Amino acid sequence: AQTVTQSQPEMSVQEAETVTLSCTYDTSESDYYLFWYKQPPSRQMILVIRQEAYKQQNATENRFSVNFQKAAKSFSLKISDSQLGDAAMYFCAYRPDPGAGSYQLTFGKGTKLSVIP
Amino acid sequence: KAGVTQTPRYLIKTRGQQVTLSCSPISGHRSVSWYQQTPGQGLQFLFEYFSETQRNKGNFPGRFSGRQFSNSRSEMNVSTLELGDSALYLCASSPRGLSEDGYTFGSGTRLTVV
Numbered sequence: 001a002q003t004v005t006q007s008q009p010e011m012s013v014q015e016a017e018t019v020t021l022s023c024t025y026d027t028s029e030s031d032y033y034l035f036w037y038k039q040p041p042s043r044q045m046i047l048v049i050r051q052e053a054y055k056q057q058n059a060t061e062n063r064f065s066v067n068f069q070k071a072a073k074s075f076s077l078k079i080s081d082s083q084l085g086d087a088a089m090y091f092c093a094y095r096p097d098p099g100a101g102s103y104q105l106t107f108g109k110g111t112k113l114s115v116i117p
Numbered sequence: 118k119a120g121v122t123q124t125p126r127y128l129i130k131t132r133g134q135q136v137t138l139s140c141s142p143i144s145g146h147r148s149v150s151w152y153q154q155t156p157g158q159g160l161q162f163l164f165e166y167f168s169e170t171q172r173n174k175g176n177f178p179g180r181f182s183g184r185q186f187s188n189s190r191s192e193m194n195v196s197t198l199e200l201g202d203s204a205l206y207l208c209a210s211s212p213r214g215l216s217e218d219g220y221t222f223g224s225g226t227r228l229t230v231v
Contacts, residue, residue: 037222043205045222091160103150103173103214104162 002027006108013082014076015107021111023092030098040088087115121210121223129229135196140208148214149191154205160231203230
């Protein structure tokens with residue numbers, strides 16, 4: 001079974017600084033997708049960024065970028081120019097290619113990010 | 118464009134009762150997934166429906182069931198509630214349930230069992 005590990009339960013960053021959240025995963029699949037989701041106190045899970053495993057290039061979305069190391073099964077999220085609105089729980093998630101017959105996301109336990117003004 | 122709507126937002130039930138939660142996906146989305154979120158276990162997959170058919174089921178007891186209607190709205194039911202069923206239940210919709218489509222989550226239903 002696939003597992004996703006986020007080793008940092010809590011992190012903090014100064015406003016305008018950069019922070020990196022770590023995620024590792026375990027899978028025997030070759031094709032899969034990785035996601036970072038943000039969950040603010042409003043509870044709604046918001047997609048931050050997505051990475052297809054077959055793509056070598058790291059995904060970026062404005063201030064958010066990932067460092068995807070397929071061989072190491074590592075998928076870290078970098079937030080640049082941190083803003084107060086970035087404070088939230090961040091979840092790393094894995095999903096195999098649907099050809100494997102699975103449509104579920106497997107989530108890590110999350111990292112609570114605090115942004116210090 | 119309306120998002121994923123889950124009702125009710127909060128629910129308090131007594132142990133042994135049953136409960137039904139509702140999820141209305143984004144218009145045009147045919148895949149609906151359900152997740153249970155608790156402080157101890159984190160986010161766990163319950164089941165996924167596409168065009169009224171359950172394609173995947175997570176490792177939950179038979180007390181947890183779901184269904185999807187022809188308009189893609191979905192309901193999940195929990196019978197014989199236990200204290201451990203207290204959780205945030207999240208629903209996510211997707212056009213086809215494929216990873217490249219992405220998933221949009223609702224704000225969840227907070228269920229408290231007393």
